[in-house]
Amino acid sequence: MQRKYILPIGLVLSVVILWFAFGGDKDETTELFTTPRKGEFIVEVTSTGELRAKNSTEIKGPQGAREFRINNIKIQRMIPEGTLVKEGDFVAELDRSQVLAKMQDAQLEVDQAQSQVTQAQLDSTLTLSQARDNLINLEYALEERQIAVDQSRYESPAVQRQAEIELDKAKRTLSQEKKNYITKVKQAEAKISEIEAELTKKKNELNKIRALMGEFTVYAPDQGMLIYKRNWNGSKVTVGEEISAWNPIVAELPDFTVMESLTYVNEIDIQKLKEGQDVIIGLDAVQGKILDGTVTSVANIGEQRPNSDSKVYEVIIEVAGTDSLLRPAMTTSNRIQVSKLNDVLSVPLETIHAVDSLSFVFVKDGLSAKMQQVELGLINENEAVIHRGITIDDRLYLSMPADTSGIQRSYLIEELSSSN
Known part of the structure; x- marks a missing residue:
């Protein structure tokens, strides 16, 4: 049984030894090729967003x-x-400590205003009572002066004249005090009215605070x-x-009939975006779910977002149609279609090399390679459109050939520069 395994093991060990001895140190490079692709070419700006209800x-x-x-x-x-x-269900309870302190202060002000009203009423009552007593006394004094005039008929003219003067003074004093009494009544009414108005104001403030507490x-x-x-x-x-x-x-009740994705795009890509562009939206939570969308808003002013070193711009994408799976705060992957070309020639970006501000590709030319200048068009994350320089049958190097010494360079004709 052991002899049956000796020969295979020996062969494997021999192969390993020969590889290390003769092949392990040899630096061989496998050259990879590709051919241009013809068809649809799409330039996209990708971003991560978050769903929210539009309304x-x-x-x-x-x-x-x-x-x-x-x-x-x-x-x-x-x-x-x-x-x-x-509707009407409990949502939240807020801290009332501040408004409670305000209500206590308002209640104290109402009590003070009520006390001032009471004091003003007492003061006016006392003042007007004294004024009425004074009027009664003046009426008595007037009556006494009238009696003195009547009795002075039998006196000398001088005594009669003096009695008449005293009577006239008493009449004027009574008349003036009656006018003063009317003024005092109006003053008392005005003062009480002013204080009562202040009391009403304080009560209204207190009622507002009580109503506010309910909110x-x-x-x-x-x-x-x-x-x-x-x-x-x-x-x-x-x-x-x-x-x-x-x-x-405090919170929101979203309308799920119209959803939108809120995303932020860097300042390099924002110049490519505009309202009305189509968007392909993917949901991270639902693999394979694809939605259509449209750019509805592109911010004009950048902002500094948390965990971002550069300025970004807010972009809003409206989701087409409705879907019961959509919920606010879901993460979305957005592919905003900036440009779309049909039936164009494109090559991978790995095949393009810049030399002296010109663009070249390495083309397989028989057993060797040559550098061919190309005219580039639109570029996306993976490919570039080629307007001139190669055909769909050319074989292009995906990386620079191992040996480029003495390699032939082929330039486009002069009309390239004149056309630009």
């Missing part, structure tokens, strides 16, 4: 918090993302699937996060 219903927290100098509100509780809700419990305005709001940096607003009183969106 959605915003679920908002308190609308009037800024009126009471509340700038940020913390989320204390919120239902899980993806929950299906009906700190957030309910769904419609039915749908709840999606958390995203910050400018892409993070989700969830429990423990704060929402701005300027834009108090």
Whole structure:
């Protein structure tokens, strides 16, 4: 049994030894060739995006918090993302500590205003009561002066004249005090009215704060699937996060009938894009799923995104049709078709070499190679269109030949430069 395996093992060892002895140190290069391809040529810009609903219903927290100098509100509780809700269902509970402090201050101001109204009423009552007593006394004094005049008939003319003067003074004093009393009544009414108006203002503010407190419990305005709001940096607003009183969106209810992919394209490729270009959209979560789309928006101003060293531009792609598989935040692979040519000649980029600002390919010419100048057209990630210089029957080197010394160069005729 052992002899049966000795011969095969010996042959294998012999082959290995011979390879190391004679073939292992020899530097042989296998030359690979290709031929030009004729047909459709597509230039694409690829990017990774994220699905979102084009339209959605915003679920908002308190609308009037800024009126009471509340700038940020913390989320204390919120239902899980993806929950299906009906109109009126509970969504979130917001921190009321700030608005509660505002309400306590407002209640204190109402109590103070109410106290001022009461004090003004008491003051006016006392002042007007004294004024009425003074009028009664002046009426008595007038009556006394009238009696004195009547009794002075039997006195000398001087005494009579003095009594008449005193009577006239009493009449004028009574008349003036009656006018003053009317003025005092109006002043008291105006003062009380002013303080009562301030009290009404304070009560209205208190009622606003009480109504605002009710908005700190957030309910769904419609039915749908709840999606958390995203910050400018892409993070989700969830429990423990704060929402701005300027834009108090807690979450959203997306409309799945129209979806779009939000993506960012680098500043080199953005010049190739424009609205209306066709897009082939793939879903990372569903292998093999292909969707059609259209570029609907290309940003004019770049921005610095997290984890990006260069400026990128926002591009929005609308997904054609509807699909029950689509959900917000799904990752998409977008192939934006920039240009499309039919029936053109193209070659792999590996076959093209630049020499002195000219483009060449190495063409198999019998047993040797030659350098052929070519006129390039559109270029995509893998291939380049060739307008002139080669034919579809040429065999091209995929890499530079091992020996290029004395290689023949073939240039295009002068009309190339004149045509450009």
